Amino acid sequence: MASRMLWASRAASHLRISVFHRGFSTVLKDLHYAESHEWVKVDGKSATVGITDHAQDHLGDVVYVELPDVGAEVKQGEGFGAVESVKASSEVYSPVSGKVVEVNEELKESPALVNSHPFESGWFIKVEMNDAGELKNLMKPEEYSKLCDEENSSH
Amino acid sequence: MRGSLWQLGQSITRRLAQTDKKAVTRRYFASEADLKKTVLYDFHVAHGGKMVPFAGWSMPIQYKDSIMESTINCRENGSLFDVSHMCGLSLKGKDSVPFLEKLVIADVAGLAPGTGTLTVFTNEKGGAIDDSVITKVKDDHLYIVVNAGCRDKDLAHIEEHMKAFKAKGGDVSWHIHDERSLLALQGPLAAPVLQHLTKDDLSKLYFGEFRILDINGSICFLTRTGYTGEDGFEISVPSENAVDLAKAILEKSEGKVRLTGLGARDSLRLEAGLCLYGNDMEQHTTPVEAGLTWAIGKRRRADGGFLGAEVILKQLAEGPPVRRVGFISSGPPPRSHSEIQDEKGNNIGEITSGGFSPCLKKNIAMGYVKSGQHKVGTKHKILVRGKAYEGVITKMPFVPTKYYKPS
Numbered sequence: 001m002a003s004r005m006l007w008a009s010r011a012a013s014h015l016r017i018s019v020f021h022r023g024f025s026t027v028l029k030d031l032h033y034a035e036s037h038e039w040v041k042v043d044g045k046s047a048t049v050g051i052t053d054h055a056q057d058h059l060g061d062v063v064y065v066e067l068p069d070v071g072a073e074v075k076q077g078e079g080f081g082a083v084e085s086v087k088a089s090s091e092v093y094s095p096v097s098g099k100v101v102e103v104n105e106e107l108k109e110s111p112a113l114v115n116s117h118p119f120e121s122g123w124f125i126k127v128e129m130n131d132a133g134e135l136k137n138l139m140k141p142e143e144y145s146k147l148c149d150e151e152n153s154s155h
Numbered sequence: 156m157r158g159s160l161w162q163l164g165q166s167i168t169r170r171l172a173q174t175d176k177k178a179v180t181r182r183y184f185a186s187e188a189d190l191k192k193t194v195l196y197d198f199h200v201a202h203g204g205k206m207v208p209f210a211g212w213s214m215p216i217q218y219k220d221s222i223m224e225s226t227i228n229c230r231e232n233g234s235l236f237d238v239s240h241m242c243g244l245s246l247k248g249k250d251s252v253p254f255l256e257k258l259v260i261a262d263v264a265g266l267a268p269g270t271g272t273l274t275v276f277t278n279e280k281g282g283a284i285d286d287s288v289i290t291k292v293k294d295d296h297l298y299i300v301v302n303a304g305c306r307d308k309d310l311a312h313i314e315e316h317m318k319a320f321k322a323k324g325g326d327v328s329w330h331i332h333d334e335r336s337l338l339a340l341q342g343p344l345a346a347p348v349l350q351h352l353t354k355d356d357l358s359k360l361y362f363g364e365f366r367i368l369d370i371n372g373s374i375c376f377l378t379r380t381g382y383t384g385e386d387g388f389e390i391s392v393p394s395e396n397a398v399d400l401a402k403a404i405l406e407k408s409e410g411k412v413r414l415t416g417l418g419a420r421d422s423l424r425l426e427a428g429l430c431l432y433g434n435d436m437e438q439h440t441t442p443v444e445a446g447l448t449w450a451i452g453k454r455r456r457a458d459g460g461f462l463g464a465e466v467i468l469k470q471l472a473e474g475p476p477v478r479r480v481g482f483i484s485s486g487p488p489p490r491s492h493s494e495i496q497d498e499k500g501n502n503i504g505e506i507t508s509g510g511f512s513p514c515l516k517k518n519i520a521m522g523y524v525k526s527g528q529h530k531v532g533t534k535h536k537i538l539v540r541g542k543a544y545e546g547v548i549t550k551m552p553f554v555p556t557k558y559y560k561p562s
Contacts, residue, residue, distance in 0.1 A: 060418075061223040063511035064487045066540070082540060084487050086222045086511050087418050 025054035025148055028119050032135050033144035034077075034095040039119065042135065047096045050123040051083065051114065054148045059085040062114040065107040067124060072100045074127055076134050081124060083114065092124065096134055102126040193239035194336050194394045195401060202414050210304035212240040215416040225419035226426075226513035229383055230554070233342030234415035234423075235404055240303035242310070243332035243376075243391050249295050250325040258316060259289065260442055260461055262452020266291040269365050271298075271378060274450055276309065281441045281463030281470070285309050286432050288380055288389075290365040298365065298376060300337070300389070302432050335376075336397035340404060341387030341423075344412055346559070349388060351407040352400075362386070362558035371396070371403045382420065384427025384556040425519060426512050428481060428551025434491050435479065435507040435521055443470040444523065446479045446551075477504065478529040481521050481551040484509075484537050486544030488518040494538040495522055495546070503528045506537060512553060519553045520546070 031039045037055035041048045056062065064084040074080045074094035081092045103125050107113060113122040139147065190213040199206065204215030215237070217225060225234065246255060252263045261274035271290030275283045285305040290298040301309045310331070317327060340349060350357050352371040360366055365378045376391035392400050405412060421431070430436045436445050441463070443451075448471065455461065459468055482489065489509035497503050509520030520537070528535070531550050536543040 060217075061221050061513075066487055082487065084511070086226075086422060086513060087216075089487070089490055 025052065025057055026119070027052070027054075027141050027145045027148065029141050031119070031141065032095065032138035033141065033147075034093065034138055035147065036077075036093045038093060038095045040095040040135070040138065042129075042132070045129050045132070046101070047098070047127045047129050048123050049095060049125050049127060050118055051092060052144075052148075053118045054151075056115050056118045056122070059083065059088065059090065060115075061086045062111045065104075065111050065114060065124065067103040067107065068100050070100055070103060074098060074100060074125070076137065084111075094125075094127065095138055096127055096129050097131060098127040098129040100125050101128050191240070193237055194397050195237045195239065198398050198401060199237065199414070204414070204416065207417070209417060210240060210302075212303060214240060215414070217416040217418045218414045220413055220415075222416075222418040222422060223513040225413060225415045226422040228411075228413050229342045229415060229419065229423055230385060230514060231343070233340065233344035233348065233385075233387075233408060233412035234383070234419065235401060235412050236339040236341070236415050236420055237336070237401070238339050238389070239336040239394075239397070241337055242301045242303065242306040243335060243337060244299050244301070244310075244313075245292070245330045245332065246297040246299065246327055247295060247330065248325075248327040250320070251295055251297050251327050252291070254317065254320050254325055254327040255289065255297055255299075256455075257320070257461060258313065259287075260447075260451045260455055260467070261289060262454050263289065263291060263297070265452055265454060268293050271363050271365055271380070272450065273447070275436075275442045275445075275447060276301075276312065277442070277461055277463040277467070278438065279462050280439070281466030282438045283432070283436045283440050283442065283445065284312055284438065286430060286436060286447075288378065290378060292365060292367070298378075300378075304433060332391065334394060335391045336394045338390045338392060338397065338401060338404075339381055339383075339387065340390065340412070341381045341383040341385045342412065343386065343557070344408055345385070345387040348404055348408045348412055349390075352403055362560050371400050373400070375400075379559060382427075382429060383423035384429070384552055384554055384558075385423075386557050386559040419513075421508075422510060422513055425508055425510060425521070426514055426552065426554040427556055428521065428553060430479070430521075431508055440523075441467055441470055441475065443467060444475040444477050444479060474526055476526055477523045478526055479507075479521060479523055480529050481519065481549045481553060482506070482509075482535070482537065482546040483515075483549045483553070484518045484520060484544055484546035486518070486537075486542070487539045489520040489522075489537045489539055489544075489546065493520075493522075495524055496536040496538065496543065497528060498534065498536070500536070500543075503535065514554050519549075521551065524548075 037052045066082040068080050076097045079091040080094045199215045203219040206213045207216045256263050259274040276285045287301045355368045360379050373396035378389045381387040488511045489506045493506040495504040504524035506520045506522035512519045533548045535546050537546040
């Protein structure tokens with residue numbers, strides 16, 4: 001996972017894009033998190049995927065989201081789409097492996113939902129998971145929270 | 156300025172991908188310590204500026220406002236930018252004009268005292284060493300502002316030619332204004348706000364004009380120019396007075412003029428169709444290819460006499476092989492190095508800058524295409540992550556400019 005990272009996260013945090021006065025990003029319980037700043041919400045075999053509040057905050061105004069087609073295969077740790085802000089273009093990585101069963105069509109017209117509701121209406125894709133065992137490779141909310149704090153305080 | 160913010164991000168991403176976290180942290184702090192700071196550094200940080208490395212300087216990419224908000228506010232109200240990383244210099248001596256004319260495409264002799272223009276420093280091949288705003292203060296005093304990222308090479312270039320020129324008896328010397336800081340005040344409120352801080356009548360100072368005057372109690376060099384397409388000024392202020400001037404401008408505007416960072420500055424100049432050196436213009440780009448033919452003085456077109464004139468005059472006569480054009484496109488915003496193809500899928504050029512326009516709410520970009528493919532309204536394809544999207548050649552500026560000119 002460490003080999004390829006969402007630049008929104010590390011690089012943008014190196015760009016120190018949202019360090020001051022924004023307060024702390026929200027991290028929701030019951031979700032799993034990837035080091036590259038995607039979240040996944042599991043319901044049986046179905047996994048809903050999006051990017052975190054921390055990631056959207058670092059990216060700034062999201063203006064375009066590129067999503068895969070329904071039916072596409074995604075793999076844990078591999079890119080499945082991209083998110084464009086006014087300032088940057090960033091790849092988004094899938095936190096789980098499986099088949100895309102639904103994509104958030106609303107983001108085509110309203111990409112800013114990623115900024116306003118990153119954990120709700122700003123979701124990206126729904127995946128039918130091949131292997132729920134992969135979830136153990138992801139971070140728990142507390143671990144992810146710590147990662148965000150570290151990134152914010154490292155500059 | 157070298158490279159866009161996006162490229163900066165990309166290059167950092169690549170670095171990160173190749174190294175472990177500790178090494179990155181060490182390197183990051185090492186380079187951080189080496190960065191130069193303007194006298195406004197603490198002021199930026201106190202106002203929530205997010206500081207990033209840029210051309211060897213630590214500069215604010217944005218403040219509390221988002222880039223979208225900052226860009227729009229500049230056009231509706233006003234923006235204050237710290238551009239002290241740029242390098243101001245004066246050429247003095249009775250032969251300053253003929254000296255500078257060897258290096259740039261402008262008709263410097265034809266400039267009235269107290270006026271200036273955008274110009275290009277060219278190399279022997281007619282390519283651009285840098286773009287720059289030059290002002291004739293008096294016949295024996297020229298004031299020049301060059302890009303931060305080009306400072307070292309520009310100064311070396313000027314110095315080399317100055318030595319040769321002086322060896323032949325020419326009277327010219329320079330002074331680099333490291334004792335001064337540079338603020339850019341842009342937008343519709345720029346003039347009314349600045350008028351509060353000076354007794355000189357700014358309604359008599361038009362776009363491209365220059366004056367030395369008292370602003371907020373210190374002697375400033377004021378140029379009615381900018382990099383946003385809006386009316387506005389660049390103010391060269393003694394560094395010890397720079398923070399006070401910045402505070403006074405913000406206060407007098409009652410909070411409407413906002414501190415604005417490099418992120419919005421890039422969006423604004425792209426909307427105004429202005430080149431970013433290092434992206435849209437490089438060593439191999441001629442002013443004709445870049446669409447800056449207007450900046451080649453009439454007398455200079457006839458007489459030449461600047462570096463690379465042969466190449467440039469030939470291009471003027473025969474047309475350049477490639478031309479800079481604007482695009483409005485669908486899909487994701489194109490970024491620099493996105494490939495441009497014709498309808499049949501043949502490569503015809505490359506995007507050099509692109510992004511989402513906060514004011515137009517659509518993708519805008521500029522790039523170079525082969526001559527003949529450059530007509531306004533032509534539909535091409537722009538490749539983003541392997542997919543082709545439609546891009547229509549569009550006249551620039553994308554957002555109408557509002558320079559203050561005599562009516």
